[in-house]
Amino acid sequence: MAEAYIDQLNKAKVFDQPIVTEVVPLEAFYQAETYHQDYAARNPLNPYIVFNAQPKVRKLRAYQQAREKIRNR
Numbered sequence: 001m002a003e004a005y006i007d008q009l010n011k012a013k014v015f016d017q018p019i020v021t022e023v024v025p026l027e028a029f030y031q032a033e034t035y036h037q038d039y040a041a042r043n044p045l046n047p048y049i050v051f052n053a054q055p056k057v058r059k060l061r062a063y064q065q066a067r068e069k070i071r072n073r
Helices: 002-011 047-069
Strands: none
Touching: none
């Protein structure tokens, strides 16, 4: 599925250069250390969270709410 989507994007010339991301089977998954879990919730005043993450989350929530209103008409 991912490879088909990449092919579609490349054929549509969505980007100036072809996508070169390699799609391979996952060989291993490593759980992040505990101190990485819930980082934004535990560090809400961190500059990265304030200026990057929080605005993206607000935008996503607004988008989802708008989609939900359209779906419930």
